[in-house]
Amino acid sequence: MALKxxxxxxxxxxxxxxLDPAGRAVGMYCCGPTVYxxxxxxxxxxxxxxDLVRRYLEFRGYAVRHVMNVTDVDDKIIARVRAAGVSxxxxxxxxxxxxxxxxxxxxxxxxxxxPRATEHIEPMLDLIRRLIAHGLAYQxxxxxxxxxxxxxxxxxHRYGQLVRIRLEDLRAGERIRSDEYAxxxxxxxxxxxxxxxxxxxxxxxxxxxxGRPGWHIECSAMSRQLLGETFDLHLGGEDLAFPxxxxxxxxxxxxxxxxxxxxxxxxxxxxxxxxxxGQKMAxxxxxxxTLRDLVARGYSGREIRYLLLAAHYREPFNFTFEGxxxxxxxxxxxxxxxxxxxxxxxxxxxxxxxxxxxxxxxxLDGDLNASAGWAAVxxxxxxxxxxxxxxxxxxxxxxxxxxxxxxxxxVLGIGARxxxxxxxxxxxxxxERQAARKNRDFTRADALRTALKDQGWLIEDTPAGPKLKRK
Ligand code: AMP
Ligand code: ZN
Numbered sequence: 001m002a003l004k005x006x007x008x009x010x011x012x013x014x015x016x017x018x019l020d021p022a023g024r025a026v027g028m029y030c031c032g033p034t035v036y037x038x039x040x041x042x043x044x045x046x047x048x049x050x051d052l053v054r055r056y057l058e059f060r061g062y063a064v065r066h067v068m069n070v071t072d073v074d075d076k077i078i079a080r081v082r083a084a085g086v087s088x089x090x091x092x093x094x095x096x097x098x099x100x101x102x103x104x105x106x107x108x109x110x111x112x113x114x115p116r117a118t119e120h121i122e123p124m125l126d127l128i129r130r131l132i133a134h135g136l137a138y139q140x141x142x143x144x145x146x147x148x149x150x151x152x153x154x155x156x157h158r159y160g161q162l163v164r165i166r167l168e169d170l171r172a173g174e175r176i177r178s179d180e181y182a183x184x185x186x187x188x189x190x191x192x193x194x195x196x197x198x199x200x201x202x203x204x205x206x207x208x209x210x211g212r213p214g215w216h217i218e219c220s221a222m223s224r225q226l227l228g229e230t231f232d233l234h235l236g237g238e239d240l241a242f243p244x245x246x247x248x249x250x251x252x253x254x255x256x257x258x259x260x261x262x263x264x265x266x267x268x269x270x271x272x273x274x275x276x277x278g279q280k281m282a283x284x285x286x287x288x289x290t291l292r293d294l295v296a297r298g299y300s301g302r303e304i305r306y307l308l309l310a311a312h313y314r315e316p317f318n319f320t321f322e323g324x325x326x327x328x329x330x331x332x333x334x335x336x337x338x339x340x341x342x343x344x345x346x347x348x349x350x351x352x353x354x355x356x357x358x359x360x361x362x363x364l365d366g367d368l369n370a371s372a373g374w375a376a377v378x379x380x381x382x383x384x385x386x387x388x389x390x391x392x393x394x395x396x397x398x399x400x401x402x403x404x405x406x407x408x409x410x411v412l413g414i415g416a417r418x419x420x421x422x423x424x425x426x427x428x429x430x431x432e433r434q435a436a437r438k439n440r441d442f443t444r445a446d447a448l449r450t451a452l453k454d455q456g457w458l459i460e461d462t463p464a465g466p467k468l469k470r471k
Pocket of ligand 1: 031032033034035041042043044045046236237238239240271272273274275280281282
């Protein structure tokens with residue numbers, strides 16, 4: 001079976017075929033964070049989704065080149081920088097570092113490239129030059145440069161590929177300076193924003209005067225530089241489809257050689273929002289949690305990752321604390337079963353058991369259906385637990401199960417819980433209890449068991465010997 005993905009561009013589920021004639025290399029771009037504050041876990045739902053796509057492609061044998069930009073200049077950043085009285089770089093680097101730490105805590109693989117907008121001004125200017133040369137961009141009286149939707153359409157391009165836009169709703173010729181706007185107000189958008197007094201010292205020289213880039217041009221320029229004029233996958237949260245991604249298409253396809261037009265991106269994937277009580281989790285609504293808020297409440301990165309990965313990426317998903325408790329319980333079930341399989345397998349090595357891998361692959365091949373993937377995992381856990389309790393699983397079978405789990409976990413990325421290591425004094429009590437049992441002093445052995453229990457540790461007698469478990 002082949003991997004199939006829902007492509008926002010065609011609104012259908014399509015088989016994934018990379019551009020690489022050898023069928024191996026895959027270019028993937030995901031719009032990254034705007035580094036003006038801590039990202040919230042709604043943002044991280046999208047970044048974990050990108051991590052899932054990348055990990056699954058790697059599991060399927062593709063060599064992925066994963067690019068995620070860092071938006072380190074925009075209206076919000078400039079306002080914050082002025083309020084904080086620090087330099088743009090000082091301000092944005094601090095937030096970028098926090099973002100990368102959070103990605104690590106959530107078990108996301110680091111993108112191969114994390115280009116910063118402020119370090120790619122030249123490729124942006126180059127793209128704007130091309131657009132002007134193709135008659136698709138113009139400078140307005142205030143010095144800003146705008147993309148002309150009218151000219152774009154006049155040259156046979158289509159504006160409104162990702163979302164349907166009625167041509168009569170287009171306010172072509174009217175200009176929008178802001179980077180965010182609704183479909184209903186679609187009009188010429190800013191590629192280069194002329195320097196305004198409130199920008200302070202945040203500006204760059206350009207052939208059109210001092211100013212700074214619009215948001216959309218950043219992604220067109222950086223993806224082109226790192227992945228080429230055309231590449232395989234472009235991801236982001238569903239709110240980015242319009243205008244951000246639509247404008248990226250217009251800029252990137254508009255800048256190509258008109259004699260050799262190509263499709264900018266082959267597959268557009270959009271992740272659904274994380275909701276709170278039915279509403280999008282958003283900074284502006286104040287209904288958000290950062291990763292650090294949740295860690296401070298005692299939740300781990302893997303519990304949060306699990307929760308954010310539980311639903312299908314195209315399903316809106318409601319964040320609740322009950323959900324997090326559920327994640328904790330689900331992970332405990334996995335950990336317990338994997339721990340028992342480890343004990344049983346001892347140091348056996350084995351080929352991965354294909355049953356779990358096949359079922360999981362079938363689920364994820366169907367447009368990355370992670371919820372079906374988890375269902376396959378839990379069904380497998382149930383079977384393993386039954387066989388463990390019947391003591392009908394051989395060490396080689398246990399090792400084959402573990403090897404399969406390791407393959408699956410290369411996609412899920414939840415790892416195993418760090419062994420809850422008992423401190424030395426507790427280990428010493430356990431050793432004493434073992435000695436007492438050996439001497440058939442069961443009264444003393446029981447007393448030691450109770451002493452351990454009072455200190456929060458349970459003894460579990462397993463075929464591989466006694467083990468300590470947190471109460
Ligand atoms: P931003 O830093 O605001 O540009 O957002 C970074 C990413 O997070 C974008 O891909 C957004 O689409 C995504 N995003 C924002 N809010 C949510 C949400 N509530 N659920 C899922 N993704 C979101
Ligand atoms: Zn982008």
